[in-house]
Amino acid sequence: MALRPLLTRRTLASASGFSSNGGITTSFRGLQTFSLPDLPYDYGALQPAISGEIMQLHHQKHHQAYITNYNKALEQLHDAMSKGDAPAVVKLQSAIKFNGGGHVNHSIFWKNLAPIQGGGGEPPKGSLGWAIDNHFGSLDALVQKMNAEGAALQGSGWVWLGVDKELKKLVVETTSNQDPLVTKGPSLVPLIGIDVWEHAYYLQYKNVRPDYLKNIWKVINWKYASELYGKECP
């Protein structure tokens, strides 16, 4: 298991008697703070598709930074709100969207991946598999589409397979920077997100993003995506 840093907010909070719930700690002011979720596999478990070095940096540095800055922004927001400082509240929105989005997106991402022994790369069966064939023609066609859109994305962002929970339809979308999928449509639920920020692949693939996209499918956790799909489209 990936080791959490020894002194997390959670440990400190439990030591001082605050309530603790998963990755969320509630302080005495009722303000929730977030902490880094554990990976359900070792850093090296996704090799050779994604190197252990990348997984460690991605998790411990990048994701952690989003969480730290998200907590900071939320605290500043709380202050600004209690003072009634409207300009300050509005000014904080971009930091909240960026860092909060980063936390949301990466939390999904870790669950979207699994080591090959843990079922990573195994094609979806059941209702999701059928829906993919129905909507895109085949799993291959879906993969080609997502790879093309991911490679064409300029700058930083994510490529998503999502389901529109109102229309019960599968969609492929891209979002820029750390915008969550919901920014592309309020009824969109992410099933699989692939991080195409350079930090997600650079140390291993350098500028060849298409190679990263080709290889990541070997460790995509379709079981988790199928569960989510089953919940939205029973």
Added chain:
Amino acid sequence: MGSFSLHASCLAKHNLPWSNGCSQNLNSLRIPALQRGPGFLSRKASKILAFYGLKSPPYALDALEPYMSKRLLETHWGEHHHGYVEGLNKQLEKNDILYSYTLDELVKVTYNNGNPLPEFNNAAQVWNHDFFWESMQPGGGGMPELGLLQQIEKDFGSFTNFKEKFIEASLSLFGSGWVWLVLKRQEKRLEVVKTSNAVNPIAWDDIPLMSLDTWEHAYYQDYKHDRGKYVNAFMNHLVSWHVVTARIIRAEAFVNLGEPKIPVA
């Protein structure tokens, strides 16, 4: 760099008068194209293509060590920058109107007031990277002097304030982009500006003086996630105040920064 040698050999061929191989080429020449530059004459008889080449940084690829490694520059310049040039040339092959523009004009036209055309990303990134390499030098950093320093102190309060502002902008830029020291044409003052992805201040007619690439590929191999360390290395050891001075001197031909000094007879 292969495209440059093609250029040289093509020109040499056309200097040979009336040899059989050449007369065929000469007949296919459209003379006005010869006067266009930078350009080269394609071997295809029917089409003449203008192209952009990959400009080298004004220093060897290992000259910025240890603040920017040779390995990083080989990837950043040799793969990323090179890729933008190749991509741009491929797009220009299909577009007769655009290929006759200079790079500056191309960036402004394809920016299209914020609704960029497909060529914008490549054109602007070629421009941006040319400008970025030239904004650095081995043994850079330190402080600007004389008129440039005075202008910075006038517009930012102090050089330290400017430095803090620049670093803060680099750290708070979300996603990929560039941080610029810019001379604002209308306001006639220096400012620190952040832009996303490939966007460039010449698109709204301001005059960039210096830039920092904050795309992750610009620092990841040397500094990994630590953008702060990278920005500090740039400010303290890489930025070329000589180049910035030269640029602002040229800019003053277009923007009055103070009262004009009219000599008294």
